[in-house]
Amino acid sequence: MRARHDSQKAQLISLLETRSMxxxxxxxxxxxxxxxxARAVEAGEIDRISRGVYQKRGVEVEENQILAEALMRASKGVIAMVSALAFHGLTDQMPRRVWMAIGTSDWAPVQSYPPLRIVRFTQPYLRQGIEHHVISGLDVPIYSIPKTLADLFRNPKLVDRSVAVEGLRAALQQRKATPSAIAHAAKAGGAWKVMQPYLEALTSNG
Incomplete structure (x- = not known):
């Protein structure tokens, strides 16, 4: 029995060295x-970093690791809205919750850590503009800059319009997205009528 436990513990450590979380x-x-x-946690060999999520003790915490942790709680979700804006470096705001988009009928995880701000998108909005980024060894789906801007402008009841305008201005100034790509995403994402005057004003001087 002891040998079996030692074998499982070695496998556990090996898995967490490979996949981080x-x-x-x-x-x-x-x-x-x-x-x-449970024994590995008690022995201080691994950490329980959130409900049902484990990591090897002493592993360096990566930037944006909280996004990977959030994905492990909602595997069908996509990092969205202000959290996506922050990931792309287009806002100084540090959201207290991880914004995550899921489908209208998808199961929403119970609240624990990290705290989530769930938004429900209908098809095809949910699957538009998804990028994949490796964070802490996990493939994390995050909405692209143009898609994120479209979502922000389309949902003024969820996020203040000033946040959307700030993100749009930053994307243009930092040249992280072209006006044409932003306009295309806004049209596909049902936000063009709202965004158009802001985009035209910010690009009127070239």
Missing amino acids: MRAQDLREAGISAQTI
């Missing part, structure tokens, strides 16, 4: 028992 469900599917996980 893993859910308890994924560890159990890999053959790691709940008892082995």
